[in-house]
Amino acid sequence: MHDFAASVCLYCGARPGAEPAFVAAARDCGTMLARRHWRLVYGAGDQGLMGEAARAAIRAGAPTMGVIPTHLMPRERAGGARAGNGRETLVITETMHERKKVMFTNADAVVVLPGGAGTLDEFFEVLTWAQIGLHAKPILLLDVAGYWQPLLALINHVIDLGFADPSLRELFSAVPDLPALEAALRAHLPGG
Numbered sequence: 001m002h003d004f005a006a007s008v009c010l011y012c013g014a015r016p017g018a019e020p021a022f023v024a025a026a027r028d029c030g031t032m033l034a035r036r037h038w039r040l041v042y043g044a045g046d047q048g049l050m051g052e053a054a055r056a057a058i059r060a061g062a063p064t065m066g067v068i069p070t071h072l073m074p075r076e077r078a079g080g081a082r083a084g085n086g087r088e089t090l091v092i093t094e095t096m097h098e099r100k101k102v103m104f105t106n107a108d109a110v111v112v113l114p115g116g117a118g119t120l121d122e123f124f125e126v127l128t129w130a131q132i133g134l135h136a137k138p139i140l141l142l143d144v145a146g147y148w149q150p151l152l153a154l155i156n157h158v159i160d161l162g163f164a165d166p167s168l169r170e171l172f173s174a175v176p177d178l179p180a181l182e183a184a185l186r187a188h189l190p191g192g
């Protein structure tokens with residue numbers, strides 16, 4: 001029996017990005033997870049949007065599972081002393097692949113906030129796993145300030161030119177803001 005209702009895996013940038021709206025969305029997302037009694041599963045970094053979301057979630061009392069490979073500890077978890085809430089679990093893996101696997105298997109849903117190449121890699125990995133029927137976990141892109149519009153255009157282009165089935169669009173949803181994200185998660189997850 002867990003002390004949380006469900007787990008949400010958050011993929012997002014290890015940088016804050018150029019728009020203040022990105023940091024605000026990451027913080028709001030962390031707080032929302034705590035309010036709904038959902039556990040945050042994340043890359044354990046304290047940098048960028050990852051750090052913002054995690055600090056907000058921890059501050060608001062959410063349980064967290066951070067998963068990080070040994071070699072990234074100095075780079076992504078360099079913050080030293082950090083305030084905890086006594087509900088944090090840190091998993092240290094050997095490799096990036098192991099990290100992704102631990103994060104995904106411990107999550108009931110995946111949320112993608114703005115991010116860079118690492119975030120895109122994580123999104124496409126879970127999307128392609130869904131495409132070949134390996135899972136049916138919800139994948140939600142939070143389209144903060146329209147950040148993901150070029151990605152959505154690229155996916156449409158890939159479908160239009162015959163390299164993916166139109167059903168690819170049904171394997172994930174883009175939501176425009178935090179209330180829409182919360183509603184989409186509530187439709188899939190217990191608790192809250």
Ligand code: AMP
Pocket residue numbers: 012013014015043045072076096097099100115116117118119120121122
């Ligand atoms: P980014 O979106 O590039 O800021 O990266 C976000 C997170 O994804 C960071 O924690 C990176 O360590 C992580 N990341 C980058 N590349 C990979 C990869 N190939 N597999 C797993 N995680 C990755």
